[in-house]
Amino acid sequence: MAGATSPTPCVFCQIARNSASTQLLHSDEKVVAFQDIKPAAYRHYLVISVDHIPTVRDLQRRAEDYSLVRHMLNVGQELLQQDAPQSNQYRFGFHQPPLNSVNHLHLHCLALPFIPRWKHVKYLSLGPLGGFIEAEKLLEKIKPFSSTSS
Secondary structure, three states: OOOEOOOOOOHHHHHHHOHHHOOEEEEOOOEEEEEOOOOOEEEEEEEEEOOEOOOHHHOOOOHHHHHHHHHHHHHHHHHHHHHOOOOOOEEEEEEOOOOOOOOOOEEEEEEEEEOOHHHHHHHOEOHHHOEEEEHHHHHHHHOOOOOOOO
16 A cells, blocks of 8 residues: 555665665655665666555556656666666566565666676566566556556
8 A cells, every 4th residue: 555654664664764874866755766785787776665565566557656656667767877878788677576575666777787697587577476577567557547647
């Protein structure tokens, strides 16, 4: 549920509300972005929602969720285009339960290559089993039925 607070201390909620321990690359009223502490690629950033939303499964086909994910993707794309313009391949997506490591909605923004190369395994789609879902596929899935939303 959007705007809910986590019953247990959530590390990403702490970063979103008090970034003293984490250098933010971007911050606004909806999202914050920072470097992944265990980077899997040449550049690896996370864009997280300020509000505690546990996972992609908590998103619904409605304008506010679609707008949030679109904003997360736009922020991630801008950051990587600024910081890694020479990269010829980018990946943007979310881990789905049970393969997500932190239960707080976060977009992985990767400027490839993967470092080390085997790390690509963590970022594979497993079809109906979940795995990694590309941001654009998630947007298709949660796009509101109304044609007035974009």
